[in-house]
Amino acid sequence: MSWIYDSFKYLYAYLAVIPVIPFFLVYLGYSAFSGDRKKAFRLAMDITTALLIGCVAVLFDNLFNSHFGLYGILLFLLIGGGLLGNAQFRKRGSVNVKRVFRAIWRLGFFTMSMLYLLLMFIAIGQSILAA
Numbered sequence: 001m002s003w004i005y006d007s008f009k010y011l012y013a014y015l016a017v018i019p020v021i022p023f024f025l026v027y028l029g030y031s032a033f034s035g036d037r038k039k040a041f042r043l044a045m046d047i048t049t050a051l052l053i054g055c056v057a058v059l060f061d062n063l064f065n066s067h068f069g070l071y072g073i074l075l076f077l078l079i080g081g082g083l084l085g086n087a088q089f090r091k092r093g094s095v096n097v098k099r100v101f102r103a104i105w106r107l108g109f110f111t112m113s114m115l116y117l118l119l120m121f122i123a124i125g126q127s128i129l130a131a
Helices: 002-017 021-036 035-066 067-091 098-128
Strands: none
Touching: 002 035, 021 035, 035 067, 035 098, 067 098
């Protein structure tokens, strides 16, 4: 049973190292399957966000020698969801949790993409200077 867990763990690690590849695979595969490129782009964003969260957390932990990466990301996602839910409640009088979650998840994609690029450049720079 542990080989199944290890298989998923290594598959996730390989896909998360370069999240652009799974993004394009999902986008091309789903757009060819459904013909809806807009929906394929959203699905590719949603799947890639999960990969980016893990990759950015590991990059943060390695660069700053901490174990707070994943918890910090989750904290910011929760705070963003709370702020967006509060704004929606003040405007409409009720909260649509599905819309708030989707909005935070998609904003997380853009945030994690920028953090991934920034932290990857920092890590590459550190490894070049250390050599």
